[in-house]
Amino acid sequence: MTDPFDALREPVVPLAPRPEFARALRQRIAAELGPDTEGTTMTTHTLAIREYTPARLHSLTPYLATSDPAAAIAWYTDVFDAVLTPGDVILLLSWRDPATAEAFRRQLRMPDGTRVRRVRVVRDYGMFDRREAPQYYPEVRR
Amino acid sequence: MNANASTADQGPLLLALYDRALPHVYGYLAARVRDRTLAEDLTAETFLAAVRAVKEQKVADLSVPWLVTVARNKLVDHWRRTAREERTLHLAEDPDAGIVDDDVDARFERQRTREVLATLGAHHRAALTLRYLDGLPVADVAQHLDRSVHATEALLVRARRAFRASYDEGRSDD
Numbered sequence: 001m002t003d004p005f006d007a008l009r010e011p012v013v014p015l016a017p018r019p020e021f022a023r024a025l026r027q028r029i030a031a032e033l034g035p036d037t038e039g040t041t042m043t044t045h046t047l048a049i050r051e052y053t054p055a056r057l058h059s060l061t062p063y064l065a066t067s068d069p070a071a072a073i074a075w076y077t078d079v080f081d082a083v084l085t086p087g088d089v090i091l092l093l094s095w096r097d098p099a100t101a102e103a104f105r106r107q108l109r110m111p112d113g114t115r116v117r118r119v120r121v122v123r124d125y126g127m128f129d130r131r132e133a134p135q136y137y138p139e140v141r142r
Numbered sequence: 143m144n145a146n147a148s149t150a151d152q153g154p155l156l157l158a159l160y161d162r163a164l165p166h167v168y169g170y171l172a173a174r175v176r177d178r179t180l181a182e183d184l185t186a187e188t189f190l191a192a193v194r195a196v197k198e199q200k201v202a203d204l205s206v207p208w209l210v211t212v213a214r215n216k217l218v219d220h221w222r223r224t225a226r227e228e229r230t231l232h233l234a235e236d237p238d239a240g241i242v243d244d245d246v247d248a249r250f251e252r253q254r255t256r257e258v259l260a261t262l263g264a265h266h267r268a269a270l271t272l273r274y275l276d277g278l279p280v281a282d283v284a285q286h287l288d289r290s291v292h293a294t295e296a297l298l299v300r301a302r303r304a305f306r307a308s309y310d311e312g313r314s315d316d
Contacts, residue, residue, distance in 0.1 A: 008255055008274040012210055015169035021182050026160055032193045033153040
């Protein structure tokens, strides 16, 4: 005679909580583990980008010279939050001028739920070309 | 990733594990407590306890199953707190607690089960969840509840009776 209570057996069924909760808890854990945790992560492990939040994204100090900085920051948060959400895809495309970009956008066909954002690059610089950089760091020689 | 790396490495490991482990921890808790807010609170408590354990270098096996056991411990702590609050409201225990269960051929519906569990006293809810939802042997349940095996078996008898009474009571309104 089997115990009818055995029918209550419930294995762990994964369930995703609210994304805001997940994000906030992750930040709290990272903070508790200490700043060197992130540093260690970056130098000793190759993790997918969704597994750590670069320190620069925690406080967006805008060097952005746009007419609407608040909207730009909201966009930044928007884009990089998607980077940190498993399953979300980001496509970043660049064009030489606004007309070409607009022409591309007009003929674009994307699935429902896709968001398209347009941004103007005001500084174009990197490790190897520092001419437009807002802070001085020497160029890295290739 | 080697979960048995030196414990000094386990901070980054815990963070790396987070995305995969979170739905398991939250899923385990959400299926066993009344509301989402409580499930979130216990999830947070679970991971923060994991952080403390990692910092104290006490984690032999940093893995998703280990985190679920931490979640279970946090759940038991919660039931203990709740039971303490309820203690003043409880009637005296039934002196006939030694009575054996009827052989009732009942099949319990999952949703109704959750509703009924939520109405029971926390100590009954704890015993039934650990023994039946989690499938733990009685000895493990006893350890979690900090009681002897004998006392735990007696508690399970009373808990099953309380569960059935509440379950059938709801039914008779149909």
